[in-house]
Amino acid sequence: MTIIRPFLIVLLALASAPAGAQHRHDAPAPPACPPGETGLACAKQASPVFLGDGTLVLVWSAGGRVMVARSTDRGASLGPAVAVNAAVEAIDESGDARPAIAADSRGRVFVAYALRKEVAFSGTVMLSRSDDGGLGFAPPRKVASDPTSQRFPVLGVGESDRLYLAWIDKRGLAAAKAAGQSYRGAALAMAWSDDGGDSFVFEGAAQHSSCECCRIAMAIDRHGRPVLVWRHLFAPNIRDHAVMSFTGRDSPGPLRRLSEDDWRIDACPHHGPALAVAADGSAHAAWYTAGGNRKGLFLARAASAESQFGEPRPIGRADRSPSHPQLLALGARLHLAWREFDGEVSRVMAQHSDDAGVSWSPPREIAATRNNSDRPVLVSDGRRAFLSWLTRAEGWRLTALEPAP
Amino acid sequence: MTRLAALILALMLAAVPAAAETRPFVKGSWSAMVQAHAGRPLVVHFWSLTCAPCLAELPVWRELRRRHPEMTLVMVATDSIEDTARLERTLARAGLSDVASWAFADDFVQRLRFEVDGTWQGELPMTRLIDRHGDGRTLVGSLTPSVLADWLGRQGGGRP
Numbered sequence: 001m002t003i004i005r006p007f008l009i010v011l012l013a014l015a016s017a018p019a020g021a022q023h024r025h026d027a028p029a030p031p032a033c034p035p036g037e038t039g040l041a042c043a044k045q046a047s048p049v050f051l052g053d054g055t056l057v058l059v060w061s062a063g064g065r066v067m068v069a070r071s072t073d074r075g076a077s078l079g080p081a082v083a084v085n086a087a088v089e090a091i092d093e094s095g096d097a098r099p100a101i102a103a104d105s106r107g108r109v110f111v112a113y114a115l116r117k118e119v120a121f122s123g124t125v126m127l128s129r130s131d132d133g134g135l136g137f138a139p140p141r142k143v144a145s146d147p148t149s150q151r152f153p154v155l156g157v158g159e160s161d162r163l164y165l166a167w168i169d170k171r172g173l174a175a176a177k178a179a180g181q182s183y184r185g186a187a188l189a190m191a192w193s194d195d196g197g198d199s200f201v202f203e204g205a206a207q208h209s210s211c212e213c214c215r216i217a218m219a220i221d222r223h224g225r226p227v228l229v230w231r232h233l234f235a236p237n238i239r240d241h242a243v244m245s246f247t248g249r250d251s252p253g254p255l256r257r258l259s260e261d262d263w264r265i266d267a268c269p270h271h272g273p274a275l276a277v278a279a280d281g282s283a284h285a286a287w288y289t290a291g292g293n294r295k296g297l298f299l300a301r302a303a304s305a306e307s308q309f310g311e312p313r314p315i316g317r318a319d320r321s322p323s324h325p326q327l328l329a330l331g332a333r334l335h336l337a338w339r340e341f342d343g344e345v346s347r348v349m350a351q352h353s354d355d356a357g358v359s360w361s362p363p364r365e366i367a368a369t370r371n372n373s374d375r376p377v378l379v380s381d382g383r384r385a386f387l388s389w390l391t392r393a394e395g396w397r398l399t400a401l402e403p404a405p
Numbered sequence: 406m407t408r409l410a411a412l413i414l415a416l417m418l419a420a421v422p423a424a425a426e427t428r429p430f431v432k433g434s435w436s437a438m439v440q441a442h443a444g445r446p447l448v449v450h451f452w453s454l455t456c457a458p459c460l461a462e463l464p465v466w467r468e469l470r471r472r473h474p475e476m477t478l479v480m481v482a483t484d485s486i487e488d489t490a491r492l493e494r495t496l497a498r499a500g501l502s503d504v505a506s507w508a509f510a511d512d513f514v515q516r517l518r519f520e521v522d523g524t525w526q527g528e529l530p531m532t533r534l535i536d537r538h539g540d541g542r543t544l545v546g547s548l549t550p551s552v553l554a555d556w557l558g559r560q561g562g563g564r565p
Binding site for chain 1: 455456457458512513514515516519520523524525526527528529530531545546547
């Protein structure tokens with residue numbers, strides 16, 4: 001064994017994708033995927049968006065490329081995939097990192113993702129736009145004015161097709177270091193654009209001291225402005241959630257604490273929250289914590305995005321490790337989904353509420369798998385809500401949360 | 406890459422200071438490990454090459470072993486067993502070359518984690534303490550050495 005192993009390591013090193021250990025959180029991609037294979041079967045995650053004409057556009061990363069394909073039959077089949085980036089690159093796709101996708105009222109499709117940099121735990125956020133509904137994409141461009149690090153981008157489209165980006169940024173940390181000062185965590189940075197990402201009205205840090213490794217949740221409120229929920233880093237090492245809404249079209253409001261979970265931890269949970277703003281203006285957040293005050297998956301409700309969130313209530317079966325929540329507001333209905341695992345089977349469970357989150361239907365199983373799976377994603381075409389889920393055994397599937405009307 | 410280059414690379418890797426051989430951590434490894442140490446307190450530390458707090462903490466483990474020679478410590482990397490060379494180099498550099506080392510070797514990571522602790526969502530560093538009765542306790546995040554010292558102190562004895 002001692003003699004053979006170095007050779008084996010060489011062979012494995014030659015066979016494996018870009019060098020460097022990746023965080024192997026729940027990666028559904030088969031280990032046998034050859035380098036450069038860009039198919040959906042070799043992806044660890046996939047994220048969907050519906051266009052106004054009912055076309056679904058799906059983005060994933062595999063083989064160092066960010067790939068997009070369209071479905072015109074509610075996910076039953078996917079058309080040919082096109083690459084967003086021109087060459088093989090180190091796409092950030094571990095843990096909570098995944099390409100983001102959004103579409104505006106004119107059918108323009110936006111894809112944002114992060115490239116991993118040589119320096120560990122740092123990246124560069126790239127943005128690309130399609131003007132033909134996801135058939136082809138313009139060369140991706142950097143978004144940030146600061147080179148230090150941007151990761152975990154999310155996208156939203158607000159009033160008058162204003163494009164919003166949010167990501168985790170390390171410029172504040174770099175500046176503090178240079179000044180010999182201390183800095184807790186990273187920053188929540190934002191950019192917004194009124195010309196489809198060609199130029200930015202604003203680009204910079206919106207809040208300091210966010211957690212470094214959790215995906216941000218963004219929803220658009222009734223005024224067409226963004227509301228954000230993210231895992232913050234409160235002093236000294238409390239990784240509880242914070243919420244921020246806008247006080248004006250160009251004015252990010254103050255940070256407010258979402259809940260007092262008191263999760264004191266020097267580690268990266270890689271477990272971001274979910275957020276939806278319902279038709280009546282009420283805001284709904286779901287998140288994972290292992291704090292001193294509560295442990296598990298939780299849901300809380302606020303009368304508006306500016307109001308105080310109420311008492312968190314637990315989600316899912318505590319003995320099945322509920323994780324990775326999703327929230328979706330569609331008309332008068334709110335949908336909540338999450339993943340559970342019993343040691344063998346992963347299930348996506350869902351509940352809905354028709355009274356803006358005051359009461360919820362009993363949890364029911366939407367889909368299940370017996371091998372690796374991506375985080376569940378909820379998406380709507382404006383009429384119906386769907387679960388988009390990539391699993392190793394079954395591939396990608398789109399499952400309606402309720403029967404066709 | 407030519408065969409000669411592969412051979413040279415292999416020899417270079419072979420020349421790296423050898424740690425205790427890293428073993429594959431697969432489905433069932435956890436219960437086998439706990440069973441193998443039944444009746445004795447066991448400390449299992451989970452870490453990763455991609456986890457900054459884990460790497461910063463490795464020297465702490467060397468110091469804890471020095472201070473508590475009675476402690477049975479097992480290190481399990483959640484990186485792939487394919488990273489064995491880097492794992493063993495990293496452990497050797499931290500003065501942990503003789504510690505029992507394992508690495509995840511089952512791609513269904515979620516199931517491996519569940520076997521260790523049904524509530525563990527993958528946060529690192531993570532340390533699982535198993536007492537002589539088989540009762541477990543999970544410490545998530547960077548270790549507070551006094552917590553481990555207190556636990557060890559309560560175990561009475563150590564290796565039989």
